[in-house]
Amino acid sequence: MSEEVKEPRGLKLDGSSYKVLIVDDSIFVQKQLRQILTSEQFDIIDAASDGTEGVEKYKQHQNEIDVVTLDITMPNMDGITALEHIMKVNPKAKVIMISALGKEELVKQALVAGAKNYIVKPLDREKVLSRIHAVVSR
DSSP: OOOOOOOOTTTTTTTTEEEEEOOOSSSSHHHHHHHHTTTOEEEEEEEESSSHHHHHHHHHHTTTEEEEEEEOOSSSSOOOHHHHHHHHHHOOOOOOEEEOOTTTTHHHHHHHHTTTTTEEEOHHHHHHHHHHHHHHOO
């Protein structure tokens, strides 16, 4: 029996990596996402700890970024406001919200504002990878 070799989900058809911007005020969540995504050959282009910094870093790297993971609850500027700013910069931006349990209303608001999907904490490796891959590959 031959083992089916799965292609890393972080690679585009041309073999280059999808580039990700992580925006989360939790260093633990940033590390977790970085670990999960780099294990599948996604390229973490940058990370930010609040919405204000996330929007700035999005503007700096917008031509390179394939997807943004954006925490909903953060200091200075929350994820929904940051999402609105990112969508003004690039209406086609691919943003995936990260939310704690019990924030369904905020997730709905984010989806209406242009988010492509969401992931609920605590992070599940398989859900993170499948949702991010589904968004970047369409």
